[in-house]
Amino acid sequence: MNISVRSLRSLRGLSSGRRGAMNVFDRSTKRKQKEWASSLLDSDKYDYLRDEVGSRVADRVYDVSRTFPLALDVGCGKSHMAEHLSKDIVERLFLTDISDSSLRNRRKCEIPSHCVLADEEFLPFKENTFDLVLSSMSLHWINDLPGALRQPDGVFIGAVVGGETLYELRCSLQLAELEREGGFAPHISPYTAVTDLGNLLGQAGFNMLTVDIDEVQVNYPGMLEVMSDLQGMGESNCAWNRKSLLHRDTILAAAAIYKEMYGNEDGSVPATFQILYMIGWKPHESQAKPVKRGSANVSFADLSKMSKLQKTNEKS
């Protein structure tokens, strides 16, 4: 396996040219959180969600029955997808992540790979370099999603958390802060809704999108364990508008509310992760295009004759 770690720090100032870039997330805080999480001694304990989503994304790669000479894994973390992929499907793999210690602690895989330390929003690759771009559980912290996806080429298969993820935690904290403090601030990062995802991918120049939703429900002993696991996964909030303080009373109140409103019979509490899987293709001449208007040569009226046709086929 050929490994080379190159550090490419793009200057933030160059991003002013991007049109309409939102700035919701503090990327340097996210890098610090990921570094801290991957340098924990027991960081493998928190990998369950990433492993599960990584294996499901790898399944979708197998469904596309093609061999990809060059693939890119954006925001790979400790590389949870590569171990499920084989050399027949992906011949060479580039792994990028914003955090250096995640790349150093990554899982072994049989595909020859290169590691590149890069921010997902400023990928240092030319257009049309890759045949396959993968991303699992990292795009939900990117500020400018269409801009980030615009660069590489080929097929894009990704998974983000979205929609109703962690709604139990969000509601419990909201109610507790309302009751205890009289107002509430957002503690959970804003997620993309399923409906918006199609638009975002369309803006990034992808054709033929498929988006599907999967819900993973994980049971925890209580709210504190949910929060500490999220921290251990490196998924702490890094939005600029996050409140840096959570009062002790509010934590107590929210834990009680969580248990009462959402608790299971055996005393555990569920946390929902809604994973959105997307597959998008860059436009290509070989893709089927809609035919010109007026070129139809069968009519819908023939549908009624279909059943008669089937019966005659069965008899003969």
Next chain:
Amino acid sequence: MSSSNVWSRSRARMRLFPELLAQCSGEAAAYGKCVASTTTGKQELTKNMCVKEFEALKSCFQSAAKKGVK
């Protein structure tokens, strides 16, 4: 082991939180029910609407913390 500082001490205190909360499950359930009932009712949830239940929960929690967890 690194030296004990305010972060390691407060993290250690937070680790005790779930066990202490488990000792006050009755008060926690009462408080949770009070807040949950406002979500279905007509009134909006305002500050200190369930203050009685919360004070009961907090005092139970603090006495559990004073007793110490074995």
